[in-house]
Amino acid sequence: MTNANNLITHSYATSEIITLAAPEDERVWVPQKDNVWFRPLMLDTRGGGFTDLLRVRRAGMLSRHRHPAPVHGYVIKGKWRYLEHDWVAEPGTYVYEPPGETHTLVLEDKNEMITFFNNGGPVIYVDENGAQIGYDDVFTKIDLCKSWYEECGLGTDYIDQFIR
Numbered sequence: 001m002t003n004a005n006n007l008i009t010h011s012y013a014t015s016e017i018i019t020l021a022a023p024e025d026e027r028v029w030v031p032q033k034d035n036v037w038f039r040p041l042m043l044d045t046r047g048g049g050f051t052d053l054l055r056v057r058r059a060g061m062l063s064r065h066r067h068p069a070p071v072h073g074y075v076i077k078g079k080w081r082y083l084e085h086d087w088v089a090e091p092g093t094y095v096y097e098p099p100g101e102t103h104t105l106v107l108e109d110k111n112e113m114i115t116f117f118n119n120g121g122p123v124i125y126v127d128e129n130g131a132q133i134g135y136d137d138v139f140t141k142i143d144l145c146k147s148w149y150e151e152c153g154l155g156t157d158y159i160d161q162f163i164r
């Protein structure tokens with residue numbers, strides 16, 4: 001099938017997303033915790049994954065978690081590490097998080113950290129014994145975005161441009 005612009009279309013095809021990754025409007029950053037925000041880039045409701053920027057402006061433990069699907073990250077700004085490993089992720093670092101591994105994200109200082117993450121599936125938050133205490137998936141992310149965008153004046157439909 002083709003459309004009027006002679007582009008191939010299909011009922012399974014989705015449109016591309018072209019947007020500034022680092023938004024000019026601060027309201028696009030969705031608060032997740034105290035001094036922790038995410039900026040949605042793509043929310044894949046068919047495959048269950050999501051792509052975003054994570055921004056943190058505080059030192060300390062952010063979360064202990066694991067993923068049932070692979071996660072790819074690229075550090076844009078700042079430094080962070082996992083308690084379970086001896087490396088430090090800093091600007092320019094690519095990070096692969098294998099499915100099933102529990103890791104505890106820690107920031108050593110309060111300088112701003114921004115990392116691009118491509119999550120193949122949910123984030124499962126766990127306690128120090130590995131027991132699940134919460135989760136985020138593409139649908140909880142959408143709900144957080146809708147709530148925040150309504151509150152900050154962008155409107156609940158602002159998130160629609162990132163949903164596929």
